[in-house]
Amino acid sequence: MRVGELSGLMWNDIDEVNKRIIIRHSEKLNRLTNTFYISTPKNGKTRIFPLTIEIAELLKKIKNVEKKYGYLTEFVFSNVDGRIHARVISGYMKRRTSNEGFTNPKSIHTARRTLNSELLASGAPRTMCCAMIGNTERVNEEYYTYDVSSTSEKMEIVTRINSRVTSNANGNRNDGSP
Template sequence: MKKEKILAEHPYNINKTNVVSNGKTYEIWITFVMKNGKRSQIKRKTKEAIEEYLIEFYTAEEQNKIVTFKDCYNEWTGFKKQIVSDNTIYRYNTDYNRFFKDTEFENMNIVIINEKDIILYLSNIVKEKKLYHRAFKTLCGYIKEIFEYAESNRIININPYIYVKPKLKLINKLCIVDVYKNSDERTISNNDIEILLDKFQSDYASKPEYITPYAVEFAILTGCRVGEISALRWQDIENGIITIRSSEKSHRTKGKPITHTIEGTKTGKERKIPVTSAMADLLARVEKAENNIGSKSEFVFSDKGGRIISANISNCIRKKCLQVGISQKSIHACRRTVNSTLRCLGMSPTVAASLMGHTEEVNENCYTYDISVLDTKKNMLEKTNTLLLNAK
């Protein structure tokens, strides 16, 4: 610890005062420190002497301090807060509570945790929590990151996790086998799309103020992310082109209400989607409906309460699936369906990645280029919309 930092972080004032002893007046300096949970007064003849004492006291305290796994996790998340979103930190803390809170492991001195301690902890938590393979992989990721952080910051000399990695396969056998959804579960069939669209038409007629289903219909046609749909503005649609340049972000902080902001796209890049005839028809119907109820705003999907947030769009498709008696689907299922249909029609992975806003491993590290014209993309989207809207 640097001397300046120690003195700057000392919580008590250093004051000069006069004392009388044997009829003589002396000048002394006083301050306080915490010892064994109690405040203790410190006296010295000079300010320099009291500062020297404080430096020695806090240096010794730091050297004797036990750093637990929990302490190191808190340091790690403090560092991560500078480079990741609030939502990511929220997920870290939720996972920490699930995996580590109230365990002996979190209170262990990280300096003395060894390979055996980690293996025993992992084995016990997998059996106790009945973890799936994916959850176990996430858990190992946290332990790996925290021990790497501790090693790089000289909290520990040797990272014990490197000796654990070769033995993870044995613990992995204790996990519950992941149940992966098949393509029918992860996408929406033409028949289900037809059923949903019929329900939407019924809602448009009976509940003209209910704008949210239009946003779900837009997802079925475009495959856009739910945050992109919520953030879409009318000014983003021009000359037959939809420019995706914004996305809604939800910020979760423990003990506080969820807040929503409009920020850049997930990849940080804009992308263009050509407007098909089905999309143009939908947008015209949305505009007319919003004008009729007086809710039209700068955002494409707005009701009398203002911009329709992502959560309401996501809830809408789930609720409508329940109402019509089909298996529950998500907005992301719409996205997978559009992408899968485009690929089945022969669109190249590079062009599909460009249209959907995927990275495709950053399109082979940004060296594969999408040179297709928008007319080609529009033709593919027209065919996709036709296939999805005509189930019979």
């Protein structure tokens, strides 16, 4: 999800029965008045994201903490001052990824790119990735896809190709030709 979509996420967007998150709100900033408001997602379209067991458990913890401290609102991410704004979520993500285990601080945008790349590397259809991420295929291909394969995966593929090429060069064709 985009950071504005996280800030605009409401509890009624969480469909536990059908195990999905309905992404239909996004926080926007009116630069003239310097005020935040809730609108539609960037491309104006509602989309669906799977509600995995891990995400459902995390959301349950968030709701319990918000209930405990008395700041449960219609928005998923709230604190004593109300809805948590996108820039606060962004700052938190960068702080949490500035410690051990990360080569450099990560943004929500980086997480979206990584998810897309991992989905594609796992064999998910491009159209599914685009639908979940909320991008067109062109934007997804151009800006949201990068290599996430390991050196050993690359080695395995190159070794397989080399074996096939070497076999063909030695006259051992595997295509049924004489």
